[in-house]
Amino acid sequence: QKEVEQNSGPLSVPEGAIASLNCTYSDRGSQSFFWYRQYSGKSPELIMSIYSNGDKEDGRFTAQLNKASQYVSLLIRDSQPSDSATYLCAVNDAGNMLTFGGGTRLMVKP
């Protein structure tokens, strides 16, 4: 059983701070990694993809991947109240199967 683990939260950060969201996965054959943002009552929205070890930056978002540790993270700099949502980590294996974690709820307080 392939597993993707996330702390369910809520993770509470003050406006302007850095939010750090973490995810671990069990399948060492995993090939690509995604972060989705899901607002309450809405569907998941893809915000970051990462395929190789290291950091990938896009605006205020940075995804970090460490395949040796089977760990992927998402950093949100200068957090805004509009970033308050559930963040889903998803891991894609070589067979094109996407496994989602349960999500971390982020609350950014003004």
Next chain:
Amino acid sequence: EAGVVQSPRYKIIEKKQPVAFWCNPISGHNTLYWYLQNLGQGPELLIRYENEEAVDDSQLPKDRFSAERLKGVDSTLKIQPAELGDSAVYLCASSSVAGSYNEQFFGPGTRLTVL
């Protein structure tokens, strides 16, 4: 570019009744997915299509669920008969590249309530 379209957005039915959901993927996307999402959990794959072919349906409860993707574009997911435990959000997603580097884009989902 239009996103993934799903209908209906909401559906309330009595248990034992049939229900169907429709999905139109992003134009040009050959891979289509149906997921189920329960409250507080991540989406779980039900079935994946590559063009018209169902290539992964191992998680689809085949005694009551069925799906089709005629002509390799639109898809329909059906439940017959529905049970109380089927209440969830049914999400459709599509992607343009077969293989592990593909990015999946989700539709708005159909929220099903079975009474």
